[in-house]
Amino acid sequence: MSGLTRRQFISVMLSASGALVVGVRSALAAIAPQVPMDLLGEALTSLGAFVRVERNNRIVIGARGCEIGQGVITSLPMLIAEELDADWNRVRVEQLPYGYEIGPDGPTNRYGPQGAGGSTSITDGWKDLRQAGAVARWLLVEAAAQHWQLPHERLDTEAGHVVHPDGTRLPYAELVERAAGILPPAEPVPLKKPEQFRVIGKPARTVDARAIVTGRATFGIDSYLGGALVAVMKRCPHLDGSVESVDDAETRQVAGVRDVFVIDGPVPGSSFDTNLAAGVAVVADNTWAALKGRNALKVNWKPGPWAEESSARLEAQAAEALKGDGVVVRVDGDMAAARKTAKRTLEARYQVPFLAHATMEPPHALIKLEPDRALFIGALQNPDGASRVIADLTGLPREKIEIRMTRAGGGFGRRLENDFVAEAVMIAKKAGKPIKLFWTRDDDLTHDFYRPYGLHQLSATVDRKNQVTGFAHLCAATSLNYRIARKKERPPGAGCLEADDFPAGLVPNLDKRFFSLESGLPRGPWRAPLHTFHAFAVQSFIDEIAVETKQDAVELRLKLLGEARELDYAGHGGPKFDTGRLAAVLTRCAEAIDWKHRRTDGRGVGIACHFTFGGYAAHAFEVSVEGRDLRIHRAVCVVDVGRVVNPLGVDAMMVGGTIDGISTALNLAITLKDGQVQQSSFGDYPVGRMAQMPNEVEVIVLPSEREPSGAGEIGIPSVAPALANAIYAATTVRVRKLPILPELSRRL
Amino acid sequence: MPQANAKVDKEAAAAPAAPAPIELTINGETFRHTGAPDMPLLWYLRDVLRLTGSKFGCGVGQCGACTVHVGGKAQRSCLVPMSALSGQAVTTIEGLASGDDLHAVQQAWIEEDVPQCGYCQAGQIMAAVDLLKRKAQPSDADIGQLTNLCRCGTYPRIRKAVKRAAQLMADAKAAEAKAADTKAHAHDGKSGEARS
Numbered sequence: 001m002s003g004l005t006r007r008q009f010i011s012v013m014l015s016a017s018g019a020l021v022v023g024v025r026s027a028l029a030a031i032a033p034q035v036p037m038d039l040l041g042e043a044l045t046s047l048g049a050f051v052r053v054e055r056n057n058r059i060v061i062g063a064r065g066c067e068i069g070q071g072v073i074t075s076l077p078m079l080i081a082e083e084l085d086a087d088w089n090r091v092r093v094e095q096l097p098y099g100y101e102i103g104p105d106g107p108t109n110r111y112g113p114q115g116a117g118g119s120t121s122i123t124d125g126w127k128d129l130r131q132a133g134a135v136a137r138w139l140l141v142e143a144a145a146q147h148w149q150l151p152h153e154r155l156d157t158e159a160g161h162v163v164h165p166d167g168t169r170l171p172y173a174e175l176v177e178r179a180a181g182i183l184p185p186a187e188p189v190p191l192k193k194p195e196q197f198r199v200i201g202k203p204a205r206t207v208d209a210r211a212i213v214t215g216r217a218t219f220g221i222d223s224y225l226g227g228a229l230v231a232v233m234k235r236c237p238h239l240d241g242s243v244e245s246v247d248d249a250e251t252r253q254v255a256g257v258r259d260v261f262v263i264d265g266p267v268p269g270s271s272f273d274t275n276l277a278a279g280v281a282v283v284a285d286n287t288w289a290a291l292k293g294r295n296a297l298k299v300n301w302k303p304g305p306w307a308e309e310s311s312a313r314l315e316a317q318a319a320e321a322l323k324g325d326g327v328v329v330r331v332d333g334d335m336a337a338a339r340k341t342a343k344r345t346l347e348a349r350y351q352v353p354f355l356a357h358a359t360m361e362p363p364h365a366l367i368k369l370e371p372d373r374a375l376f377i378g379a380l381q382n383p384d385g386a387s388r389v390i391a392d393l394t395g396l397p398r399e400k401i402e403i404r405m406t407r408a409g410g411g412f413g414r415r416l417e418n419d420f421v422a423e424a425v426m427i428a429k430k431a432g433k434p435i436k437l438f439w440t441r442d443d444d445l446t447h448d449f450y451r452p453y454g455l456h457q458l459s460a461t462v463d464r465k466n467q468v469t470g471f472a473h474l475c476a477a478t479s480l481n482y483r484i485a486r487k488k489e490r491p492p493g494a495g496c497l498e499a500d501d502f503p504a505g506l507v508p509n510l511d512k513r514f515f516s517l518e519s520g521l522p523r524g525p526w527r528a529p530l531h532t533f534h535a536f537a538v539q540s541f542i543d544e545i546a547v548e549t550k551q552d553a554v555e556l557r558l559k560l561l562g563e564a565r566e567l568d569y570a571g572h573g574g575p576k577f578d579t580g581r582l583a584a585v586l587t588r589c590a591e592a593i594d595w596k597h598r599r600t601d602g603r604g605v606g607i608a609c610h611f612t613f614g615g616y617a618a619h620a621f622e623v624s625v626e627g628r629d630l631r632i633h634r635a636v637c638v639v640d641v642g643r644v645v646n647p648l649g650v651d652a653m654m655v656g657g658t659i660d661g662i663s664t665a666l667n668l669a670i671t672l673k674d675g676q677v678q679q680s681s682f683g684d685y686p687v688g689r690m691a692q693m694p695n696e697v698e699v700i701v702l703p704s705e706r707e708p709s710g711a712g713e714i715g716i717p718s719v720a721p722a723l724a725n726a727i728y729a730a731t732t733v734r735v736r737k738l739p740i741l742p743e744l745s746r747r748l
Numbered sequence: 749m750p751q752a753n754a755k756v757d758k759e760a761a762a763a764p765a766a767p768a769p770i771e772l773t774i775n776g777e778t779f780r781h782t783g784a785p786d787m788p789l790l791w792y793l794r795d796v797l798r799l800t801g802s803k804f805g806c807g808v809g810q811c812g813a814c815t816v817h818v819g820g821k822a823q824r825s826c827l828v829p830m831s832a833l834s835g836q837a838v839t840t841i842e843g844l845a846s847g848d849d850l851h852a853v854q855q856a857w858i859e860e861d862v863p864q865c866g867y868c869q870a871g872q873i874m875a876a877v878d879l880l881k882r883k884a885q886p887s888d889a890d891i892g893q894l895t896n897l898c899r900c901g902t903y904p905r906i907r908k909a910v911k912r913a914a915q916l917m918a919d920a921k922a923a924e925a926k927a928a929d930t931k932a933h934a935h936d937g938k939s940g941e942a943r944s
Contacts, residue, residue, distance in 0.1 A: 069865025069900045205861040212866035213854040215801015215841030219867060222800035230795070255784065286795040288787045291807075360805050360813060360867040360899045409803070409867025410899050441806040648861050652905070656864050659901025682810040682897060690903045691892035697904050 050080055050096075050111075050129070051136045057160055057173040059086045062096040064111040064129075065121050066381050067208075068411030069656075070712040071649040072121045074207045078645055079125045082199040083133030083191060086172075087159035093207040098383040098403035107398065109384075114405075116381040117416050117525065118572055119613040119710025122645055126708055134189040140172050143179035159198075194643070194705070203648040208407065220364040220379030220406045221438070228366060228434035229258055231427045232290040234297050235279035235447050237676045239520035240268040240304030242278045250296035251282060256289025260297070261430050263423065266483075268305055272522060273485045274393065274422040276447050281427045287438055306520030306675040311453075314672070315351070317517050318455035318476040326474060326513035327492045330499035333509035335461075338470030342461035346548055350458070350537035351737040353669035354478075355451035355526050356679070358687060361409020362444040365424035368434035373400040374425075379408030381415035385485075389418045393425045412660075413525040417449050417485075442680040449524025450670055452478045452495055453517070456537035461509070466549040468560060470509035473497065475534065478519040492516055495529045498571040502538060502611065505567040506560045506579070521672060527660065528713035531612040532720070536665075536738060539608035539721030543728065553725070554590045554607060558583055573613035573709075581616045581640050582609055588700060589618035589638040602626075603633060604730025608721035614709030615641040619658065619722035621694075625731050628745050632662065632723075635694040639714060642706035650711045654699040657715020663688030665720035666741045772833045774799070775843025785831035789823075790814045792830055793840060801841035801870045805897065812896030815871035815878075816840045822878035841870035844877065852920065853877050856913035864900035872896045876910050885914050 052060040061080050065072035077093045080086075099111035113124045137157055144162035145152040147170070154165050161169040194200075211217040236242060248260040265278030280299055284290035339345050366377040367390070374396055380386050383403050391398045408415060424437035454477030461470035480495030493514030504510055526532065542560075546553035564580020586609040590596075593605055602624045609618035622634040637654045644650050667686045671678045679685040724735045727744065737743045770781040774797065781792060793799040793816070802825055805813030809824040816825045817839040844851045850858070853876050863869045875896050883890050891910050898906070 067865075069863075069867075071864070205858065206863055206866075208866065209858045209861065209863060210850075212863045212869055213841075213850070213857045213873060214845060215799070215870045217866055218800070219803070221804060222794075224798065286787075286791065288784060288791040288795070292784075292786075358899060360811070360865065360897070361803070407866060410865045412899075438804075441808075441811075652861065652864055652902075655904050656901035659903055660899070663901065681808060682806055687897050687899055689897060690894050690906065693901075693903045695888055695904065695907055 050132050051084060053172045053176050055173055057171040058090055058092055059084070059160060059172065060092045060094055061086070062111070063093050064096045064099070064114050066114065066116040066379075066383065066405050066408060066411070066415075067095070068116050068379075068381060068408040068415065070116065070121070070411075071206060071646065071652065072116065073407075074204055075122060075646045075649050076125045076129055077207070078199050078204060079129040080133035080136075082197060083130045084137045085157040085159065085198070088199050088202075088204060090160060095405060097405065098387060100384075100387055100398050100401075102399050114383055115416075116411055117413065119615070119713045122708050122710050123614065130191050131188055134191055135184055138185055138189045139179045139182055140175050142182050143175040144170055146178060146182075147175070200645050201643070201647065204646050205648060218406050219361050219409050220366070220377070221361055221409070223366045223377040223406060224436065225366055225368055225375075225377070225434050228368070228436045229283045229285065229431060230287045230290045231281050231283045231424070231431070231435045231437045232287075232294050232440070233263065233279040233281050233423065233427075233437075233443065234294050234299060235277040235443065236265065236301050237446060238301055238303040239306035239309065239675045240265070241307075241675070242302045242304065243280060244300040244302040246280050246300075247298035248280070250298075251293040254284070254289055254293040254296060256285040257282060257293040258285065259283040259431055260293070263426050263430070269483065271483045271485050272417070272419065272449075274389065274419070275426060276419040276423070276522060281430070283427065283431050283433070283435070290438065291440070303675055304520070309520055309675045310673045311671040314453060314478070314517060314519060315455070318515075321476040321515040321517060322455065322457050322474055324515060326515040329493055329497050329512040329514050330504055331511055332504070332507075333470070335470045335472050335509045335511035338461040338509040339459075341463075342469060343464050344462045344548070345459055346462065346545055347457070347459045348541055348544055348736060350456045350540060352454050352456070352533055352536060353671070353738055354453045354521060355664065355668055356445050356448045356670050356685060357410075357412045357414035357526060358445060358685060359408070359410035359412060359414050362439040362441060363414070363420035364439060365421050365437045366434070367421070367424045367428050367437075369394060369425070369428050372396070373402070375402045375404070376421065377404045377406065378421070379406050379415060380418070380421075381408070381411045381413070382418060385416070386418045386421045389422045390425055393422060393429070412527045413529065414448065417524055419449075441682065445670075445679050445681070445685050446677045449522045451526030451529070452480065452523050452533060453519070454478070454496055454533060456534060458537055458541040460541070460545050462545070462549055466551055468503070468507055468545060470511070471503050471507045472511040473534075473538065474511075474513050474515065476515035476517055477533075478517045478521065478523055479514070480523050480525065480529070481516075482519075482523055495523065495525065496533055498530055498534075500567070500569040500571055500574070500577065501534070502582070503560050506562065520675065521677070528612050528716050531610060531713070531717035532661070532664075535608070535610045535717035536720040536724070539610065539718060540724050540734075540736065543606070543608075543721070543725040544734065547728070554586060554595055557586055557609065569611075573611070573615075577611050578616075582611055584702060585609060585616045585618040585638045585640050588702060589620045589636055592636045592638065592698060592700060593620035593622060593634060595620070599729075602730060604726050604728065606722045606725025606727065606729055608718040608725060610717040612714045612717050615639060615711065615714035617654075617714045617718050619661075619718040621722050621726040623723070623726040623730050625727065625744070625748070628748060630666070630727065630741065630744065632694040635662070635697045636700070637697055637715060638700045638702065639711070640702040640704055641711045641714060642704045642708040644701060644704075645708055647701065650701055651699050653711040654701070654715040655697045657713070658697045658719055659688065659693055661716040661719025662693060662723065665723050665738055666692065667739050669739050770830050770834045772835065773837040775839060781830050783830075786829045789816065789818075789825040789828040789830060789833060789838065793825060799840050799842050803867055803870060805868065805871075810897070811868070811871075812875060813868045813871040815874040815896065817874060817878065820881070822875050841874060844873070851877065852916040853880065853909070853913040856909040856916055860905050860909040860912060862902050862905045862909050864902055868896060868898045869902075872898065872906055876906070876913065879910065880914055880917060884918065886910060
């Protein structure tokens with residue numbers, strides 16, 4: 001723990017407006033008390049200002065995260081407000097910018113972790129943001145103690161006031177100036193006990209609600225800068241292709257078009273550290289002029305090394321790959337021996353397609369470059385990466401790059417990549433002007449970092465007592481381990497197969513192997529990356545085993561999970577997987593959907609469960625198929641994400657995850673032909689509409705005293721298999737290929 | 749914010765032979781567009797007037813993120829060229845509330861905590877206002893006719909919010925009728941008494 005040696009002190013500054021600014025920042029000051037790192041968490045060594053108390057006793061709390069719809073602009077400030085004992089109804093939240101700075105120990109982020117990925121915001125904030133709130137409260141109480149000449153311990157706080165033992169209340173605002181002169185405590189401040197919570201666990205609506213419903217919330221695309229020109233790109237449709245020739249004569253005739261130039265793509269095979277594809281940039285006075293100019297371009301493209309690639313070829317490649325040995329991901333016992341002694345061996349293959357993220361707000365970037373500094377405004381999930389990309393391309397030191405995050409019109413993993421930031425910088429350098437880079441929907445669907453494609457071959461050995469004795473999961477896929485930016489080490493099956501996922505550790509013989517497929521299509525994380533990717537196969541197959549061995553599908557899963565215990569889980573979301581918590585969500589879900597009740601009216605019920613990023617979820621659907629129409633009569637989602645910070649937020653994530661899961665499972669696939677993505681609009685990439693969706697998602701959140709885990713991704717992985725299992729129950733058609741509707745239509 | 753438009757409009761593309769100006773009303777204010785007549789309303793609102801509540805989602809009328817009202821009816825502003833708007837009255841999400849008083853649909857959206865990312869919600873609200881004008885008490889099937897896309901999956905909360913808005917509007921109407929009734933009977937004390 002190198003951090004233990006770092007010196008810290010908590011700075012309390014009186015800002016120009018007379019507001020109290022409380023934060024925690026690193027410094028070389030000799031008087032700095034040492035704070036145990038393990039108690040404060042890594043981030044606190046570099047936290048900046050989070051709390052401001054205004055003269056009217058309104059408390060302003062900084063929100064450090066990237067708001068992509070997962071609700072962190074509300075939930076993270078709630079953590080601070082709780083320990084600060086602020087009146088949540090009087091709190092105003094402000095989005096914080098990216099907090100890179102050079103501290104005494106080198107580069108650091110004054111706000112701690114700011115990215116949005118892997119469902120970690122709440123777990124991170126639970127450690128450090130509560131402490132930040134508690135320190136601010138301590139200072140205010142100390143100020144009151146000095147004012148009243150009373151021991152600190154005799155004072156209490158409530159809703160933005162320090163309370164005297166006789167009941168007299170002093171608003172925080174009146175303690176501001178005195179608090180500014182007080183040295184913060186040397187030790188971490190004790191945090192509240194859960195029974196003292198007044199904010200955590202209470203439903204809170206999104207703090208931006210009024211701005212959103214009045215059209216005043218600012219997204220990346222809503223950002224403008226004086227002097228900025230709008231840029232659009234015509235990108236090469238061929239994977240790793242390039243520009244052979246451009247005829248821009250007509251484009252230059254379009255009123256408002258200022259410039260046209262070629263932007264090179266990354267060298268084929270090189271890591272994706274900058275932009276994604278070669279193309280022609282059109283720079284204009286406004287968006288419409290830029291789009292008209294782009295339409296008038298005549299470009300000859302040179303197809304790259306992937307000109308022959310197609311989805312059909314990839315499918316054939318996957319089938320062929322599975323004949324090989326693959327790379328071992330996890331092996332327990334002896335699966336080959338289990339096959340020999342088994343009463344039966346069951347096998348099935350499942351296929352999952354490439355997916356685009358299709359955020360409602362397409363990628364967008366506003367950048368202003370100056371000789372000694374840069375300003376970026378936009379919707380991000382990974383501001384740290386954006387800062388690096390801008391620094392790489394401009395040569396500017398990162399502390400000279402200002403990054404302001406706006407709300408993002410969806411993320412789903414798309415904005416973990418910063419190719420669009422790089423592209424804007426490249427265009428701005430050539431144009432010599434600030435650039436507002438606009439992507440259209442077809443740009444977005446044809447140039448993405450797609451969720452991997454894969455073929456799963458599953459086998460299970462069953463003994464005479466119908467016990468599952470062995471389980472093999474062979475996965476042939478285009479992993480995320482492809483042209484990784486900045487040479488991050490990733491295992492071969494990254495984003496496709498996790499060693500310790502269900503049913504690892506629950507069967508004596510296990511054989512999990514990965515078979516890498518070649519594809520020129522860029523890949524990236526897509527909401528609950530490998531979990532949406534493989535839970536469909538595993539949880540569908542468990543259902544098939546139950547059907548084949550005439551066992552109840554819920555009881556089979558419970559039997560496999562066995563008694564409640566913790567198993568090691570090395571992947572993200574570990575270090576432990578609790579079989580009892582998964583059994584509990586499954587059992588509750590079965591009750592809620594009335595699992596035992598046999599449907600006789602053409603309806604079928606399907607169920608599935610999964611563990612993702614520290615959370616546990618089960619889904620059940622009741623469906624019927626009338627003609628070729630699938631109707632979803634009921635949708636139940638049961639979840640355990642530990643202690644709930646914002647119940648309205650968790651409910652939103654489960655409703656949204658379930659609907660996203662249905663929409664994606666039913667309809668969505670990205671396919672390739674002649675080395676080009678074939679989908680380019682919501683017509684051929686049909687994100688689900690209201691009429692296709694269940695009217696309601698019945699969400700049940702299991703009460704828990706455990707540490708909270710994130711909720712943004714756990715709501716989706718068990719959707720597709722539960723839906724496919726329900727369709728089987730209703731129709732006896734087993735859908736083993738996503739998306740469901742085209743496959744169902746083919747099979748009926 | 750919208751203002752007398754002559755100055756703001758300089759930013760719009762000026763065609764070589766200046767086209768005839770197009771005069772229209774947006775949120776109750778008159779504007780004169782002198783730029784490209786084929787510019788879709790969406791880009792006039794966003795790039796020229798900086799009314800950015802109406803969003804770009806697809807540009808081809810599929811997603812509804814850009815929904816506004818033209819002549820009181822929901823339209824996808826990415827598909828409506830400025831040349832079609834001469835003399836028309838446009839309402840955008842920014843013009844839906846009366847001052848600080850939110851429209852019932854906006855109020856219901858807040859009360860049901862509908863938005864997740866929030867990007868599509870201005871369009872959803874404008875579409876819902878249009879639906880409620882046509883169907884004061886919409887059924888589930890009526891609400892299912894809303895074709896605006898939401899990538900976050902807020903549809904179930906949108907359903908609840910539309911129903912809540914219908915109730916809020918019905919309540920407001922009843923209160924208005926009652927107020928009018930009371931006022932009418934204030935001239936006739938006896939009948940007022942008899943009623944109570």
